Amino acid sequence: MELSKEAILNKTHYGLNIYAHVLKQYYPGTVLSLSGRDCQPALNPFNNDKSTLLISIENNLAVHKDAELSDFNGNVFDFATLHYKLQEQDLIAKLNEELHLHLGEEYSFYNRGNIIVRPEVKEPAQLPLPCFSYFLAPIKNTIPEKAVTLIDVYKIIRSDKFAKQTISLRSINDKKAAKDYKAAHFDYVTFSGIFSKRADNALQKHSGLLTVDLDHISNAGEWVDRLLQDEYFETELLFVSPSGDGLKWIIPIDTTKATHSVYFKSISNYLQLTYSLQLDTSGSDCSRACFLPHDPNIYINPKYL
Template sequence: MVISRENILKKTHYGLNIYAYVLRQYYSETTVLSLKGRDCGVTRNPFNGGKSTLQINVVENKAIHYDTELTDFKGDVFDFASYHFKLVDDEELLLKINTELHLNLEVKKENELSWLDDPDDTWYAYSSFYKAPIRNVFPNQKVRLHQIFERITSDKYKSITEQFRAIKDPKEARKFKANHFDYVTFSGVFSKRNDDSLIEHSSLLTIDFDHLENLEELKQQLLNDEYFETELLFTSPSGEGLKWIIRIDLSKVSHNEYFIAVANYIKHTYNIEVDQSGKDISRACFLSHDPLAFLHKRHQKL
């Protein structure tokens, strides 16, 4: 028999032996369970100060419990074991029960090549990379997201990012940024940086958030957004904004239409106005230093 919830229940009298095992770890000198039919009556609950408030019985071939005082303390035998062993991962929990109760259930061995049957989530998005200054409109190379991520998280842009953030005069700051920061056109590969020179769209859209009051809060919200998966997310050169790179589907709508829809969604969902320059396909995005940038795992380095 291989290890599973069903087989564990079969070998532990619907799970009652698991309850008994756990309770004996706390009350080894007393009888911890007294079974009458499918009802074990009330016993001491180690998770309620040892009070006699734990009710255990069997329902539909599985032992369950509840506490007569703690209304939220209820569940089945696996929930109870999880409390005791302090394990939330189901596989780890079943292995622990199997070991501690000497059930001798067979552990299913993973096929080392089983990953070959998994769906391929790898996706290559190519963008154009440009060396500073911004007036240079001819790309230096075609890059993938993991290459951009490596530049951002390394120390390559650390010094110029720190210098830029130390500049107080807005005019001087704009001049410094234009002259010192490399940049990318995330939305595609270009022969020259203008919309008419697009060679291939990357299916990526850049959303700029500027002058944020709570940058970290928005960062977590974007990473957990229910509609858009984050491909790349990093802090802007100023340190007060975010660059959110998401995947878009251009099979039915244009780049510009998609941008408008996303901008409206962000306004409605997060009450934030986004930089409208993102609607331009050839939008330049400066690369800054951010060791905590996020990259989706699908953009793996191969």
């Protein structure tokens, strides 16, 4: 992809990531919370650190204004110019470098779903594996059996462990009967962490993972490709839900920069704005249970293999 303003916008969620990156230089830990097409007011380093900076998306471009300063307005590139003191191609090159966008570089492709793998980035020999709690069926059992990793769950879902249950569930037409069957016959995990029991207040350690439930979607195969190629979030695990009409998308978050619930809200807004997908708000709980189905085509981030 060539180095241009359009390419920069495509890789930075219309420029919102640029605003967030610049603001973090002044206020570490800054997270922009998008609601619809408007962000909540943020601190403005160019107005005495007042919470007057208003950022929104207009015509697929992130723009700003100040609640106090009538002449302080413009788009994301104008804002970046104030910080970097650069313009045009020099500014674009600087943003490409600082945000690690890798525009204009040669890519090689992993052989599934055209996943971009940048050969110049060398992963450590052994990556720390996120750990989380595993629970035996039924869902009423809220005491974990053990702690497991992404690779453990990947192997379980690929295996035939829950193949019969998955086939049986998908043959049940009555919604309540199907829900009751799933609750009684499938083991489950809490991807977001290790718990002493399944409750938000019993979290012992967050895993750095968040589960996105995409329910009742058509053309699941097409959505798999789109999510794997998403330029904003990296996919750690992706598989078809037990019912067969949805996807479970496991992505990484950094809980040192924002809470689990803040991330969920921001991701919900992002998916609605980018893909017109509406998430169930009940998924915001960090102790959210995720049933383990049979999916021989489950995807795991190749860095773990």
